[in-house]
Amino acid sequence: MTGAEVDPEVVSARVRALRSRIAAVTDLEVRIVAVTKGFGAGAVRAALAAGIHDIGENYAQELLDKHAALAELAREVRWQFIGRLQRNKVRALASVVSCWQTIDRDELAAELSRRAPGAAVLVQLNLSGEPQKGGCPIDEAPRLVARCSQLGLEVRGLMGVGPAGPPERARPGFRRLVALADELGLPERSIGMTADLEVALEEGSTMVRVGRELFGPRPVRGGAAGPLA
Numbered sequence: 487m488t489g490a491e492v493d494p495e496v497v498s499a500r501v502r503a504l505r506s507r508i509a510a511v512t513d514l515e516v517r518i519v520a521v522t523k524g525f526g527a528g529a530v531r532a533a534l535a536a537g538i539h540d541i542g543e544n545y546a547q548e549l550l551d552k553h554a555a556l557a558e559l560a561r562e563v564r565w566q567f568i569g570r571l572q573r574n575k576v577r578a579l580a581s582v583v584s585c586w587q588t589i590d591r592d593e594l595a596a597e598l599s600r601r602a603p604g605a606a607v608l609v610q611l612n613l614s615g616e617p618q619k620g621g622c623p624i625d626e627a628p629r630l631v632a633r634c635s636q637l638g639l640e641v642r643g644l645m646g647v648g649p650a651g652p653p654e655r656a657r658p659g660f661r662r663l664v665a666l667a668d669e670l671g672l673p674e675r676s677i678g679m680t681a682d683l684e685v686a687l688e689e690g691s692t693m694v695r696v697g698r699e700l701f702g703p704r705p706v707r708g709g710a711a712g713p714l715a
């Protein structure tokens with residue numbers, strides 16, 4: 487896959503703009519995860535050139551393809567897995583992923599602890615309550631966090647995806663996530679994407695996952711005539 491063309495200078499300018507948007511809302515040190523799903527390895531290179539080393543991917547194969555294409559830069563990239571994770575994909579990803587942000591059930595934690603002992607994880611919460619969405623129910627999160635630790639995984643924090651629609655709709659869920667992270671003594675709160683960035687920062691995000699704001703509209707996944715057709 488080639489992916490859409492990405493202009494590194496445009497990405498650098500957008501990263502600078504994003505950093506000032508963040509600084510305008512919060513004094514916290516907020517890490518930017520550049521979400522490159524749908525784009526090619528060029529988007530990862532552009533992010534690196536702009537000083538971003540945390541790269542978010544949603545799909546196992548796409549991540550592995552980009553990792554292979556960027557072999558010479560492998561040590562510079564920290565792959566953040568942010569998509570729905572199937573247990574049978576863990577093994578192939580185990581030596582590549584830096585942080586697993588979507589741990590939401592016991593089987594996944596158990597498999598990960600077998601394939602990548604001590605791996606860094608975030609426990610994903612289902613903030614919308616819709617059962618078809620990823621993430622564990624908020625009430626079950628403390629138990630899952632404890633289970634992950636018991637399995638030797640390094641739980642760094644919590645992750646959540648805001649609901650679609652107006653950004654304000656994401657606020658109550660983000661607030662619960664941050665409160666729970668505080669309660670559990672977990673430093674990292676991975677909340678906020680292009681659509682709900684400010685709300686997430688106001689509520690205490692320490693890590694935003696941003697795609698379209700940096701790279702523009704995403705190419706259609708699996709488009710037969712190529713990403714920009």
Ligand SMILES: *Cc1c(COP(=O)(O)O)cnc(C)c1O
Nearest residue numbers: 521568679680681695696697698
């Ligand atoms: C795609 C995606 C993002 C980035 O979304 P943008 O709207 O492009 O900023 C962030 N987090 C997750 C979990 C995603 O799937």
